[in-house]
Amino acid sequence: MQLRNIAIIAHVDHGKTTLVDQLFRQSGTFRDNQRIEERAMDSNDLEKERGITILAKPTSIEWEGTRINIVDTPGHADFGGEVERILSMVDGVILLVDSSEGAMPQTKFVTGKALALGLRPIVVVNKVDRPDERIQEVLDEVFDLFVSLDASDEQLDFPVLYASGRNGYASEDPSRREGTLTPMFQKIVDHVPPPALDVDAPFTFLVTLLDRDNFLGRVLTGRVNSGTLKVNQPIHALDMEGKVIETGRASKIMTFRGLERVPTDEARAGDIISLAGLAVATVSNTIADTSVTEAIQAQPIDPPTLSMRFAVNDSPMAGREGSKVTSRMIRDRLFREAESNVAIKVTESADRDSFEVAGRGELQLGVLIETMRREGFELGISRPRVLYREDENGKRTEPYETVIIDVDEEYSGTVVEKMNLRKAELTDMRPSGGGKTRITFSAPSRGMIGYHGEFLSDTRGTGIMNRLFEKYGPYKGAIEGRKNGVLISNGAGEANSYALGPLEDRGILFVGHGEALYEGMIIGENAKTDDLEVNPMKAKQLTNFRASGGKDDAIRLTPPKKMTLEQAIAYIDDDEMVEVTPKTIRLRKRFLDPHERKRHRRTAEAA
DSSP states (O other): OEEEEEEEEEOTTSSHHHHHHHHHHHTTOSOTTOOOOSSTTOOSHHHHHHTSOOSOEEEEEEETTEEEEEEEOOSSGGGHHHHHHHGGGOSEEEEEEETTTBSOHHHHHHHHHHHHTTOOEEEEEEOTTOTTOOHHHHHHHHHHHHHHTTOOHHHHSOOEEEEETTTTEEESSTTOOOOOSHHHHHHHHHHSOOOOOOSSSOOEEEEEEEEEETTTEEEEEEEEEESEEETTOEEEEEOTTSOEEEEEEOOEEEEEEBTEEEEESEEETTOEEEEEOOSSOOTTOEEEETTOOSOOOOOOOOOOOEEEEEEEOOSTTTTSSOSBOSHHHHHHHHHHHHHHOTTOEEEEOTTSSEEEEEESOHHHHHHHHHHHHHTTBOEEEEOOEEOOEEOTTSOEEEEEEEEEEEEEGGGHHHHHHHHHHTTOEEEEEEEEETTEEEEEEEEEHHHHTTHHHHHHHHTTTOOEEEEEEEEEEEOOOOOOOOOSOEEEESSOEEOOHHHHHHHGGGEEESOOTTOEEOTTBEEEEESSSSOEEEOTTOOOOOOSSOOTTSSOOOOOOOOOOOOOHHHHHHHOOTTEEEEEOSSOEEEEESSOSHHHHHHHHHHHHHO
16 A cells, blocks of 8 residues: 655644544545544543644544555644654655744744755645635745745745635635545645655664553554564664663554554554554664664754753642652652653752753643643642753853734734833834734743733733744843732631731732631732732631621622633742642742741842
8 A cells, every 4th residue: 555654734723633633534534423523633631621732643544545644743832842753754744824824933843843854845725714814925924934944946846735624625726615625635645755765674663752551551653664563573672872772572563543543463664653562662762673783863852941840749738639749659750751752851859859840831841730730649830940051152041932922003012012021122023914913022931931921911812922942042131020929828727708808908819718728828919019928817706796887798809810720830939839739729938937938038138
């Protein structure tokens, strides 16, 4: 059977996973009466809830005697580590762009990686039925993007299809608004070359994805680079330098058929397979016939730019909701994550009670924390901090991001002013149609931590912000952090509406009546710049005497402000933490005792 391996790359919400759904349906992968969920490739709970792709996943369809292996890639730069690895498995890419939004930062990031590998893209302009489509301008943007990424003449001569993934049609005619995806299948078969690999050479295989199965143990996924592999064949794993890590047998070989992994007896060069039978081999290792001594060169992965401290939960309420609370459990889970996700680096602290976890961005680390929380872990999380470096002259450098903001014209002045306060430089500003302005900044990553919530408030929820790692540049000096102080509980007990009522005049509350509190827990935001210790548990003294005037006034509280995990992580300051348990997210001071807080503040000021 003819074989084609292809990756689909696109920005968040440009319709990539919906298009894959239609490719499944029209290729006959599913029976007519088979019930399938929408966005079938977004298989884990977090992907379904957030509507984004987090993990790269291979799938396979058959069309007129050709097997097309498709790899669905994440559309967010924070999960770029997933994308960089899987591009080594494919021979072509489909670049999907929205007919209105055009080429966005993530598109640039992944396309740059694909072009550098010499892959020739097929450009698909999706959502052509949008009322605000601007197809020609979008194509011009894509061409300019390719030129800026040093595409070759062959890559610049890309084929274009106009499609609607939701309605299931594609065409070479931009005015068509009906049909099927047959032109897309045909274009993939005609334009993407079959794998040009040696079937007669010894077996080699580069691991690009790693997951676990309760029955099979480690399952390694990647593309067979050369030769053939049969079940129970002796194999060994080599690291990047060619050293043998372990030897074993291929106990199970699986290929992809639609959404299923199907066992097979043999795999040939070019096939994308999953392999079980090894206990130590991991991502970027080479699995090969025992006669092979040279490792396949893996794609270099961009380094992490942001880190957070994951600590054992030491609050007075620790262990009440989670089942996994010890440092050993947290350590094992984090090292397991770092093994399968090469964009994450974990370092253990000297006290062994906390771990420094470095990654690509707040969203990537937020997804990891949310996943651990659902597995029953309790954690204390610190404020994110950027990872500095030194240049050749010994000067400190910090990561910068390209920030592209689409905003209504009336809010553009506020956005520019706020970004200037965060030491961002305006690089481009132009109208993008429909009364919106597209503003591009080069901003230090440090300044962007915690800005997203404020940005949504400033633009009344209508602004769209996209960020992408740009470079390491000169250190920009101090950047002003959160302006407001916080309200801190001065004791343990239950919050009382009698005490909370007067505190509403002091600022915004994060807790409601009856919630359990402890000393040092943050219960609200102070309207002023300094922190304030308050008593939110004070109850009314009851006596036998009636209140003069008949009855007491009922206390009516404003509903408390509840933060999501990402908002809480972005909100906290350097001396604060987020307590994360399976059921609750609480904000707290790092040192719960007020005297200890004062002592540490004095030490910091003296230094």
